[in-house]
Amino acid sequence: MIIQNACHLWQQGEVVAIPTETVYGLAADAEQDAAVAKIFALKGRPQFNPLILHVHSLEQLEDYAEITPLLLQAAAVFWPGPLTFVLKRRPQAKLSYLVSAGLDSIAVRIPAHPIAQELLRAYGKPLAAPSANKSNSISPTSAADVTASFGNQIPLIIDGGSAAIGLESTIIDLTTNIPTILRPGGVTFEALTAILGEIQYAQAGAAVKAPGMLKRHYAPSIPLRLNTVEPRDNEAMLGFGSMDCNLNLSPSGDLQEAAANLFRMLRQLDNPVYKGIAVAPIPNHNLGVAINDRLNRAATPN
Ligand code: TXA
Ligand code: MG
Numbered sequence: 098m099i100i101q102n103a104c105h106l107w108q109q110g111e112v113v114a115i116p117t118e119t120v121y122g123l124a125a126d127a128e129q130d131a132a133v134a135k136i137f138a139l140k141g142r143p144q145f146n147p148l149i150l151h152v153h154s155l156e157q158l159e160d161y162a163e164i165t166p167l168l169l170q171a172a173a174v175f176w177p178g179p180l181t182f183v184l185k186r187r188p189q190a191k192l193s194y195l196v197s198a199g200l201d202s203i204a205v206r207i208p209a210h211p212i213a214q215e216l217l218r219a220y221g222k223p224l225a226a227p228s229a230n231k232s233n234s235i236s237p238t239s240a241a242d243v244t245a246s247f248g249n250q251i252p253l254i255i256d257g258g259s260a261a262i263g264l265e266s267t268i269i270d271l272t273t274n275i276p277t278i279l280r281p282g283g284v285t286f287e288a289l290t291a292i293l294g295e296i297q298y299a300q301a302g303a304a305v306k307a308p309g310m311l312k313r314h315y316a317p318s319i320p321l322r323l324n325t326v327e328p329r330d331n332e333a334m335l336g337f338g339s340m341d342c343n344l345n346l347s348p349s350g351d352l353q354e355a356a357a358n359l360f361r362m363l364r365q366l367d368n369p370v371y372k373g374i375a376v377a378p379i380p381n382h383n384l385g386v387a388i389n390d391r392l393n394r395a396a397t398p399n
Pocket of ligand 2: 228236
């Protein structure tokens with residue numbers, strides 16, 4: 098009953114809190130831009146941190162990420178469980194680009210908690226889920242923790258008891274030459290070395306603390322020019338609010354809708370037929386802060 102209720106809510110683009118063995122997550126349908134944008138609005142983060150994609154099996158993952166021999170080796174030992182892999186995202190994956198904050202990679206995990214497993218199987222589509230806490234506060238290990246933060250903001254919080262591990266998953270990036278630990282967690286360095294051979298820690302954890310700074314972070318290949326409503330010759334216009342433009346982040350000026358469209362529309366306009374992309378001003382409050390943060394990074398040449 099609760100399982101069906103959750104699936105119905107996800108289908109409708111709602112956010113539901115779910116238990117996992119590490120910490121509780123704020124889960125939404127990873128294919129729906131608007132649903133993923135809702136997660137960011139709830140978290141109140143000033144940046145778009147990429148989220149973890151939760152799946153029930155390797156078979157399901159095949160549609161979304163590139164499966165490598167190294168992944169299969171590690172997955173056989175550590176999945177389901179508290180380990181997240183960063184993999185190459187499949188170019189054709191039917192995933193919201195907001196899930197991975199515009200990156201070409203995707204962080205994925207098969208959680209071990211039986212309720213999380215049951216939910217993922219019943220829904221059949223992957224769920225994007227960060228830890229169910231507000232930005233800058235501690236990760237939730239019980240349904241009561243989630244209620245304290247989001248009780249009156251989300252339609253359903255599923256109680257799966259207190260989280261067995263109580264610490265977020267270890268994140269290891271398999272897209273680098275030497276697999277790189279981006280976040281320490283439930284699975285140790287030693288346990289990973291035993292299976293993967295040589296691995297390393299990320300430099301001073303920079304990639305995790307500021308994922309927007311990642312070198313691989315998506316930026317269009319043509320220049321971005323911000324805070325303008327007048328495109329120059331051969332510039333594409335990315336609009337906001339009622340205006341003439343090639344694509345509009347939100348004709349009605351809704352920041353949540355704009356966040357949902359941001360990465361997909363930047364990609365759509367990133368076409369050599371244009372000399373650049375002119376972007377309309379975005380109000381700098383609520384999700385607008387994260388949108389502007391991302392736009393400023395994308396506009397700054399490396
Ligand atoms: O245990 C966990 O992993 C929990 C449960 C709910 O599964 N989830 C969790 O999600 O801790 P979150 O959003 O709080 O942390 C995700 C971390 C972020 O620090 C983010 O920077 C990193 O994963 N991340 C996600 N996608 C990435 C990517 N493509 N490349 C590098 N880092 C990524
Ligand atoms: Mg977190």
